[in-house]
Amino acid sequence: MDHSVEPLIAEADLKQKVTELARRISADYAGKSLLVVGVLKGAFVFCADLLRQFQGVDAQVDFIASSSYGAATESSGAVKILKDLDTAVEGRHVLLVEDIVDTGLTLRYLRDHIERQQPASVRICVLLDKPSRRQVDVPVDYVGFEIPDEFVVGYGIDWAERYRYLPYIGVVRFKGG
Ligand SMILES: O=P(O)(O)OC[C@H]1O[C@H](OP(=O)(O)OP(=O)(O)O)[C@H](O)[C@@H]1O
Ligand code: HPA
Numbered sequence: 001m002d003h004s005v006e007p008l009i010a011e012a013d014l015k016q017k018v019t020e021l022a023r024r025i026s027a028d029y030a031g032k033s034l035l036v037v038g039v040l041k042g043a044f045v046f047c048a049d050l051l052r053q054f055q056g057v058d059a060q061v062d063f064i065a066s067s068s069y070g071a072a073t074e075s076s077g078a079v080k081i082l083k084d085l086d087t088a089v090e091g092r093h094v095l096l097v098e099d100i101v102d103t104g105l106t107l108r109y110l111r112d113h114i115e116r117q118q119p120a121s122v123r124i125c126v127l128l129d130k131p132s133r134r135q136v137d138v139p140v141d142y143v144g145f146e147i148p149d150e151f152v153v154g155y156g157i158d159w160a161e162r163y164r165y166l167p168y169i170g171v172v173r174f175k176g177g
């Protein structure tokens with residue numbers, strides 16, 4: 001499909017926001033032991049950058065892999081867990097780290113999945129929030145940027161597995177019909 005990628009959020013702006021989020025999270029979890037759960041694949045870059053800006057947090061890291069978009073730009077509506085956590089979450093303070101909340105279906109599914117295992121607390125941190133497309137409500141505690149109703153790529157986020165490597169966030173523009 002003929003398309004182009006136009007810059008939306010620059011690398012320097014991402015870096016500044018990630019540092020700001022890490023400071024807030026570090027202050028909120030000071031003196032507590034935290035289990036950070038990165039949502040693969042999309043959150044791998046954000047999660048790695050965020051963790052490296054933590055200050056004085058006793059954090060452990062695990063990953064959960066989920067998929068619902070495949071090669072499409074619309075959610076299939078069916079969230080699948082492709083890889084579950086290795087860590088027991090009972091009694092733990094959990095921070096779910098996600099690249100983007102769009103329909104909300106992924107985060108609601110993953111949050112419910114973790115809640116069922118009786119953690120001490122669950123909070124959610126997302127880099128990007130696309131509120132115009134929300135189908136289900138999911139409370140998000142830390143948000144990087146609110147973005148318009150555009151299909152974005154880069155900084156871990158893909159379109160059909162492409163463009164995850166871009167250091168900035170771009171918008172995919174499809175040409176023709
Ligand atoms: O709020 P939603 O509408 O559910 O969309 C958000 C989810 O969709 C994307 O993941 P995807 O299923 O494409 O898998 P990926 O992370 O491996 O790219 C993105 O990384 C989020 O996890
Ligand atoms: O805008 C998006 N881009 C890529 N993947 C996504 N998954 C949900 N929304 C998006």
Ligand SMILES: [Mg+2]
Nearest residue numbers: 039040041042
């Ligand atoms: Mg994802």
